[in-house]
Amino acid sequence: TLFTLQLHLLAGTLFNLQAHLISLNDGIKYIEEDIKEQYHPKHHADVEGFTLTGVTLAKDNRTILNNINGQLMSGVNIISGKSGAGKTTLINILLGLEESHTGTALYRGHRISEALTEHILSEVSVAPQKPVLVSGTLEDNLLYGADDVCQNRLKEIVELLGFTRQGTDADALLATVIDVAGSGLSGGERQRIAIGRAILRDKPTLILDEPTAALDERTAHKIVEWLALHTRNLIIVTHDEKLKKKYGIKIELNETTADSVQV
Incomplete structure (x- = not known):
């Protein structure tokens, strides 16, 4: 029994080491990429959010996005589509991480490109399905990338996310390693961390990638309703039928094509 226990401990250590090596390899890959000079516009046009005109993208003789037209402005914006329909690709285009498309993609009147990515991310926060975690506490992970967050605000968000339970101590929960x-x-806890x-990065625009995928329906819709009231421009990429019915659809993505829906 003792020998088996030691093997389990060794396996856990090796797994953590492998995860660190993967993170290190990713970091080296980014370091080796060419760095493009970033552009920070001093003035924005009198328009909010994103504007897409005839955005099309094809790779390996396959159309991923086809003639996207639409605006993602103030309020709740739903981008609908099943797995493999190009939702992640569209998010990358919005952030300037995918430049091989044709057509025009604008952020607040400025053409989106890799050079604008840093500026976009200074005003846009993204919650991916699978966040990168850091070694530390739950508090460290929630505050990763956030500045000057008071404890009351942090505890408010922890309660919103459903981490707390009646009788539990918030401070002890935040200290969880x-x-x-x-x-x-x-998967649901990872998604709630994301x-x-x-939220805690406190940006005017928030993009959620499949926020209800790993959460129970009650928790997921409670979070989305709160965000709809507290976020200037909320963009939700989802195939959740109830969210689509409640807020309408701005862009509908199919498996091989994508079309805008005017709402």
Whole structure:
């Protein structure tokens, strides 16, 4: 029994080491990429959000996005589509991380490109489905990338995300240790960390990538309703039928084509 226990401990250590090596390789890959001079516009046109005109993208003789037209402005904007319909690609275009498309993509009147990415991310926060975790506490992970967050605000968001339970101590919960591999965390807990992290960065625009995918319906819709009231421009990429019915659809993505829906 003792020998088996030691093997389990060794396996856990090797798994954590592998996760660190993967993160290191990713970091080296970014370091080796060419750095383009970033553009920070001093003035914005009198328009909010994103404007897409005839945005099309094809790779390996396959059309991923086809003639996207639409505006993602103030309020709740739903981008609908099943897995493989190009939702992640569209998010990358909005952030300037995918430049191989044709057509025009604008952020507040400025053409989106890799050079504008840093500026966009200074005003736009993204909650991906699978966040990168850092070694530390739950508090460290929630505050990753955030500045000057008071404890009352942090505890408010922890309660919103459903981490707390009646009788539990918020401070003890925030002190929970998390490793870089997220050992012991469920998919829903990882997703809530991603959403909380995005909220605490306090940006006027928030993009949620499938926020209801790993959460129970009650928690997911409670979070979205709160965000709809507290976020100037909320963009939700989802195939959740209830969210689509409640807020309408701005862009509908199919498996091989994508078309805008005027709402």
